[in-house]
Amino acid sequence: MKVLTHITLPAQLASLERLIGLVSSCASHGGFNQTRVKEIELATEEALVNIIKYAYQDKDGDIEVTCSLDKEGFTITIVDSGIPFNVLSVGDPDISADVSERNIGGLGIFLMKKLMDDIQYRRAGGKNILTLIAWIKPEKPAL
Amino acid sequence: MKIQTMKERNCLVVTVVGRMDATTAPNYEKKLIELIAEGEKNFVIDFNGLEYISSSGLRSIHVTAKAIKAAGGKIALANIRNVIKEIFDISGFGTIFQINDSVESALSKIG
Numbered sequence: 001m002k003v004l005t006h007i008t009l010p011a012q013l014a015s016l017e018r019l020i021g022l023v024s025s026c027a028s029h030g031g032f033n034q035t036r037v038k039e040i041e042l043a044t045e046e047a048l049v050n051i052i053k054y055a056y057q058d059k060d061g062d063i064e065v066t067c068s069l070d071k072e073g074f075t076i077t078i079v080d081s082g083i084p085f086n087v088l089s090v091g092d093p094d095i096s097a098d099v100s101e102r103n104i105g106g107l108g109i110f111l112m113k114k115l116m117d118d119i120q121y122r123r124a125g126g127k128n129i130l131t132l133i134a135w136i137k138p139e140k141p142a143l
Numbered sequence: 144m145k146i147q148t149m150k151e152r153n154c155l156v157v158t159v160v161g162r163m164d165a166t167t168a169p170n171y172e173k174k175l176i177e178l179i180a181e182g183e184k185n186f187v188i189d190f191n192g193l194e195y196i197s198s199s200g201l202r203s204i205h206v207t208a209k210a211i212k213a214a215g216g217k218i219a220l221a222n223i224r225n226v227i228k229e230i231f232d233i234s235g236f237g238t239i240f241q242i243n244d245s246v247e248s249a250l251s252k253i254g
Contacts, residue, residue: 016166038195038226045197049165095235107234108198114233 001070004029008064011052011080019065020045023076026067030074031136039115040074040134046108047078047087047130055082055128073117076132085128086121087112145192146174152254154185156246160192163200172203176210184216187249191222196230208240219249 004026009015020041027040044065051063064079092113093106113119118133144161155178163171175186188204204220211218219241223231231237243249 013166016164020164035226035229039229041195042197042230045164045199049197049199052165096238107201111198111230111233 001068001075004067004069006064006066008062011056011061011063011082013049013052015063016045016048016052019048019063023065023067026069027074027134030069030134032074032134036134040076040132043112043115043132044076044078046112047132050085050087050108051078051080051082051128055080055085057083071136073133073135078130078132080128081126082128084123086123087130088119088121144170146171148178151187151246151250154187154250154254155183156187156189156250158189158192162195163193163203164195164197165199168197168199168203171200172206175207179207179210179214179216184211184214185253186211186216186218187221187246187253188218189221189246189249190227191224193223193227196227198234201230201234201236204236204240217253219243219253221246221249 005022007019007022009019023044024037024041027037032040048063055061061080061082066077068075068077087109090106090109092110112132116132117135120131122129144159144163144167147158149156149158157175159171161167208218221243222245223242228237231242241249241252243252
């Protein structure tokens with residue numbers, strides 16, 4: 001597996017643009033089309049914003065992002081040292097509810113789950129380690 | 144993200160260009176809340192130039208739609224395409240909002 005980028009920045013909204021930009025250029029480098037790159041950006045943003053808003057509970061902390069590529073897929077590993085939080089344990093929101101009624105919380109995690117091909121979470125060494133994976137799908141053979 | 148407004152009949156057409164993400168969506172929300180406070184009632188939001196949206200963008204559309212309705216106004220969205228359309232569909236926003244193929248068609252629905 002080839003590491004394309006590895007960066008650590010403060011867990012602040014001001015870091016978002018740079019982190020997303022890096023992930024985006026790595027995904028483009030991985031050969032994904034523009035739509036898929038935006039889906040990957042979105043899933044990454046949702047994971048990062050979640051950490052920025054909730055992981056450190058008003059204390060300072062960092063986010064570590066690593067992008068890597070092998071022949072099967074593109075992997076984004078996001079690490080924080082905040083409170084334990086497993087995104088996979090969050091239930092899906094009610095997307096059928098009326099706009100005036102619906103509670104929009106949980107939508108970001110829902111989108112992230114829908115858009116990535118695989119998501120893994122583990123807690124190790126006092127850190128949350130979230131892995132987002134987009135498979136590199138072979139082109140469909142022409143008919 | 145850039146926001147432009149233009150009065151058409153009894154509606155305000157709001158054109159959004161660029162990205163609606165966690166850093167820019169609050170600007171959209173702030174701008175629309177200001178417009179509502181200034182007395183604007185009916186809104187057509189033109190997303191033809193929108194390149195990217197995350198849940199923060201969806202949240203700000205949701206919050207402002209509620210504020211428009213609470214003020215007795217109407218909202219219609221126009222030109223939701225490509226990846227933006229996909230995100231709307233996945234999140235259920237595609238069914239809870241008036242979505243139109245053009246600003247003209249949106250204006251005819253709520254004007």
